Amino acid sequence: MENVRPDSIPNPAVRRLSLYLRQLESFKRKDRRTISSKQLGESLNLTDAQVRKDLAYFGQFGHPGIGYRVDDLIGQLRRILGTDKTWNVLLVGAGNLGRALAAYKGFERKGFRLAAIFDADPAKIGRKYSGVVVQPMDQLGSTIRAQNIRLAILTVPADHAQEVADQIVAAGIRGILNFAPVSLNVPPDVGVSPVDLAVHLEQLSFQVNFTPVLP
Amino acid sequence: MENVRPDSIPNPAVRRLSLYLRQLESFKRKDRRTISSKQLGESLNLTDAQVRKDLAYFGQFGHPGIGYRVDDLIGQLRRILGTDKTWNVLLVGAGNLGRALAAYKGFERKGFRLAAIFDADPAKIGRKYSGVVVQPMDQLGSTIRAQNIRLAILTVPADHAQEVADQIVAAGIRGILNFAPVSLNVPPDVGVSPVDLAVHLEQLSFQVNFTPVLP
Numbered sequence: 001m002e003n004v005r006p007d008s009i010p011n012p013a014v015r016r017l018s019l020y021l022r023q024l025e026s027f028k029r030k031d032r033r034t035i036s037s038k039q040l041g042e043s044l045n046l047t048d049a050q051v052r053k054d055l056a057y058f059g060q061f062g063h064p065g066i067g068y069r070v071d072d073l074i075g076q077l078r079r080i081l082g083t084d085k086t087w088n089v090l091l092v093g094a095g096n097l098g099r100a101l102a103a104y105k106g107f108e109r110k111g112f113r114l115a116a117i118f119d120a121d122p123a124k125i126g127r128k129y130s131g132v133v134v135q136p137m138d139q140l141g142s143t144i145r146a147q148n149i150r151l152a153i154l155t156v157p158a159d160h161a162q163e164v165a166d167q168i169v170a171a172g173i174r175g176i177l178n179f180a181p182v183s184l185n186v187p188p189d190v191g192v193s194p195v196d197l198a199v200h201l202e203q204l205s206f207q208v209n210f211t212p213v214l215p
Numbered sequence: 216m217e218n219v220r221p222d223s224i225p226n227p228a229v230r231r232l233s234l235y236l237r238q239l240e241s242f243k244r245k246d247r248r249t250i251s252s253k254q255l256g257e258s259l260n261l262t263d264a265q266v267r268k269d270l271a272y273f274g275q276f277g278h279p280g281i282g283y284r285v286d287d288l289i290g291q292l293r294r295i296l297g298t299d300k301t302w303n304v305l306l307v308g309a310g311n312l313g314r315a316l317a318a319y320k321g322f323e324r325k326g327f328r329l330a331a332i333f334d335a336d337p338a339k340i341g342r343k344y345s346g347v348v349v350q351p352m353d354q355l356g357s358t359i360r361a362q363n364i365r366l367a368i369l370t371v372p373a374d375h376a377q378e379v380a381d382q383i384v385a386a387g388i389r390g391i392l393n394f395a396p397v398s399l400n401v402p403p404d405v406g407v408s409p410v411d412l413a414v415h416l417e418q419l420s421f422q423v424n425f426t427p428v429l430p
Contacts, residue, residue: 014418014421015414015418017421018411018414018417018418019398019414021417022373022396022397022411022414026373026397044398045398080421080425081417081418081420081421081424082417082420082421082423082424082425083417083420087416087420089416096315096318096319096320097315097319097321099315100311100312100314100315100316100318100319101315101412103311103315104311104312104315104412105311106312106396106412106413107412107413107416109413110413110416110417112413112416112420150423151416151419151420151423158237158241174419174422174423175416175419175420175422175423176419177412177415177416177419181237181321182237182241183234183259183260191418191419191422191423193415193416193418193419195410195412195415196233196237197316197319197321197322197392197410198321198322198324198325198327199230199233199234199237200392200408200410201302201304201322201325201327201366201390201392201408202233202236202296202297202298202325203229203230203233203296203406203408204366204389204390204391204392204406204408205296205297205298205302205327205366205390206229206232206295206296206297207389207390207406208297208365208366208389208390208406209296209297210295210297
């Protein structure tokens, strides 16, 4: 692992690490102790070669004649993905979707703790959502620096998203989960994971809708 | 367009149609009447060749010496993506995230109307969220058929997701926005768009976290 450069690991392999972790956690709930790359792959419609190749980017985790120890591999994947520790997460935008995400228990279960909420609306400042007080935008930079926050969830209107992204990146944010329906321009060392829910539905409606006449 | 087979259109091209549509809507708000493929591409960090190639799958939309008429191309893209009409959408799972999505205004703005909500919890049945009454699971099939619903949002626990997917697909659902942290097995003519929010954050934490020692 010490010799791996993150640039050399393909993004799809990193995404599959998350899928492996989910699957292993599910096997663990069913009291499975060990699993082969073939079994892990089959549960995700992947080949065993793909599983072994993905994991090999990060180390040697299998044991001959045993396969992977489920507990052990879960621990290793969490360490690689960084979810073996708790991350403070910032939420910018306390609208409908933002408040919903603040209340969503799924984040905390994975080690992502809501540390601060910001909104531009004076009527929302000082209110508490999911136990966290909404702060005004002019405290954004100082709070990020004081709490050493690296991850942010952005649920602001499209027209303000870039401006907010610039502010939080300048203050030290290195990963943004972006729900604003707009592409963000950020420096190369900052990750953006876009989640445009309407686009997801649009892609599904395309598939259901698009039934052209064949020649 | 009549001669295009959906299988021959790459998924990334369809995803970019959504991005073009967002960008064109933004240009329209700024009162732009026409736009070139170069300008549209630049706003999304794409080449003009990519823009022209993607659109060419669906028809001839540009005008020599003018480019694209913004209003016209918005209408064409909405027609192709199926968002020129209103879709009834089903929500299964009225937990925290489900109720938040029910309240999210972004869907309705894009033509996705919440038509029905289902939950297995007797305490939730009969309650109203965002104006829609929660129905018991045994009415799932009959409601889908009666209202001719094709799209569903799934926010049920991982352990129940496949079982619910089987039920709604059998009743006629053809597109599923899946928030359950599990891969769904569905027939090839059914689309699944997975949104695992914790995985998104995990991918970002990997990027922030993963700073290996170089040799």
